[in-house]
Amino acid sequence: MLGVARPSATGPGVNVLAGNLVPDGMRPFAACYGGHQFGSWAGQLGDGRAMGLGDVEGPAGRFEVQLKGAGPTAYSRRADGRAVLRSSIREFICSEAMFHLGVPTTRALALVATGEPVVRDMFYDGNAREEPGAIVTRVAPTFVRFGNFELPASRREVPLLKALADHVIAEHFAELGEPGPDTYVAWFAEVSRRTAVMIAHWMALGFVHGVMNTDNLSVLGLTIDYGPYGWLDAFNPDFTPNTTDSREGRYRWRAQPSVAHWNLSRLASSLVSLVGDPAPLNAVLDQYPVWYAAAWRARLSDKVGIDLGDHDDDLITELFTLLASVETDWSIFFRSLAEVPRDGDRFGALAEAFYSPPSEELRRRWSAWLAAWSVRTGGVDIEARRRRMNAANPWILPRNWVVQEVIDRAEAGDASGIEALLDVLRRPYDAQPAHVRIAGRRPEWARNKAGCSALSCSS
Ligand code: AMP
Ligand code: MG
Numbered sequence: 001m002l003g004v005a006r007p008s009a010t011g012p013g014v015n016v017l018a019g020n021l022v023p024d025g026m027r028p029f030a031a032c033y034g035g036h037q038f039g040s041w042a043g044q045l046g047d048g049r050a051m052g053l054g055d056v057e058g059p060a061g062r063f064e065v066q067l068k069g070a071g072p073t074a075y076s077r078r079a080d081g082r083a084v085l086r087s088s089i090r091e092f093i094c095s096e097a098m099f100h101l102g103v104p105t106t107r108a109l110a111l112v113a114t115g116e117p118v119v120r121d122m123f124y125d126g127n128a129r130e131e132p133g134a135i136v137t138r139v140a141p142t143f144v145r146f147g148n149f150e151l152p153a154s155r156r157e158v159p160l161l162k163a164l165a166d167h168v169i170a171e172h173f174a175e176l177g178e179p180g181p182d183t184y185v186a187w188f189a190e191v192s193r194r195t196a197v198m199i200a201h202w203m204a205l206g207f208v209h210g211v212m213n214t215d216n217l218s219v220l221g222l223t224i225d226y227g228p229y230g231w232l233d234a235f236n237p238d239f240t241p242n243t244t245d246s247r248e249g250r251y252r253w254r255a256q257p258s259v260a261h262w263n264l265s266r267l268a269s270s271l272v273s274l275v276g277d278p279a280p281l282n283a284v285l286d287q288y289p290v291w292y293a294a295a296w297r298a299r300l301s302d303k304v305g306i307d308l309g310d311h312d313d314d315l316i317t318e319l320f321t322l323l324a325s326v327e328t329d330w331s332i333f334f335r336s337l338a339e340v341p342r343d344g345d346r347f348g349a350l351a352e353a354f355y356s357p358p359s360e361e362l363r364r365r366w367s368a369w370l371a372a373w374s375v376r377t378g379g380v381d382i383e384a385r386r387r388r389m390n391a392a393n394p395w396i397l398p399r400n401w402v403v404q405e406v407i408d409r410a411e412a413g414d415a416s417g418i419e420a421l422l423d424v425l426r427r428p429y430d431a432q433p434a435h436v437r438i439a440g441r442r443p444e445w446a447r448n449k450a451g452c453s454a455l456s457c458s459s
Contacts, residue, residue: 106224
């Protein structure tokens with residue numbers, strides 16, 4: 001993609017990726033941004049530990065290459081600019097997994113252990129300890145976030161705001177034409193549409209980002225800043241893996257579409273001075289729920305193997321009620337649904353999806369639902385239906401407990417699990433029987449374990 005060869009283990013390339021070498025012609029930079037964190041304006045933030053190295057023009061286009069965790073920047077405030085190995089492994093594996101799942105995302109090029117300890121208090125409870133440090137090299141066309149626009153807008157620095165908008169449009173949205181009020185609105189519409197599509201992907205996969213602050217939303221509609229993210233193991237619409245947010249649940253799974261909408265409204269406010277009139281920006285905001293609903297319906301249609309219409313609302317409502325009635329694994333359920341036979345024991349095909357056996361009453365309701373679903377899919381060839389569903393419902397995801405096993409091994413000195421897991425995750429929609437253990441339900445030991453269900457922003 002970049003047209004760059006994998007560096008040798010000891011050459012200058014590794015020193016660049018470790019933040020120890022700035023070759024001639026490279027001008028590293030950190031970007032300044034602000035953001036709304038958990039609903040409140042947090043003022044200036046900026047890349048506290050991300051360093052852009054510059055652009056690479058490769059066979060697949062031009063990409064920005066960025067180190068995360070290479071040390072203090074102009075915007076580190078009082079923090080150290082470093083990152084720990086556990087969170088770096090999580091970003092490295094998950095961002096690559098998302099790419100192979102077909103979700104718009106930043107990517108990870110490299111992971112370097114620094115050999116230097118970093119002190120973190122993982123759960124902010126007075127138990128600070130030394131952890132191994134690491135640097136992830138990230139790649140994206142740009143890392144510009146909503147917060148990059150919010151900061152100059154908050155300071156009424158209109159020329160700077162305009163320069164940023166014109167730059168982003170010229171570099172990444174050239175098809176929208178010359179800068180001007182109409183172009184800014186068209187650009188905001190495109191950001192909103194892409195955000196809706198990205199969120200629909202997250203929802204369909206059961207991905208919970210965990211920290212959807214406006215500084216963590218990309219203007220390209222890419223999933224960015226992998227922190228205390230998680231996956232629905234058992235379906236629970238109120239699930240968030242982020243312990244910092246466990247009381248309020250602001251960024252829980254089911255809140256993500258509306259949080260994205262709210263974040264877009266923050267971006268819209270930042271653009272009013274460029275457009276001169278809030279009305280067209282508000283009109284775009286009114287469109288967002290329509291774009292989201294269409295994107296979600298498309299994803300859900302593929303998941304259940306039916307082209308859903310309004311007349312399917314009862315079927316879908318009952319599905320979500322049943323999924324929430326007894327702990328049911330979100331991913332395994334949909335994968336199993338594709339195997340439900342036309343006749344005979346339909347319910348039996350779902351056995352793997354349940355964390356505990358459903359009651360008699362629930363079994364009856366499931367059977368009734370499966371019968372209705374089966375009738376609805378009636379005309380479709382069963383093999384074609386399975387192909388469609390399996391292309392939308394991953395066989396494997398980088399579940400937190402699986403990544404945590406890899407982290408535990410890496411912290412103990414064996415990093416081989418990282419690439420081994422990544423290899424499996426490169427074909428997430430293919431059944432890979434040799435790896436069935438890590439594709440299965442979350443084991444009981446992982447239910448409340450740190451790093452598996454409980455994560456914090458500490459990284
Ligand atoms: P995050 O929650 O990782 O998205 O980070 C929120 C803000 O804090 C971002 O602007 C980061 O650049 C900054 N930040 C997070 N961790 C550090 C750190 N260890 N040193 C400096 N800045 C940091
Ligand atoms: Mg961030």
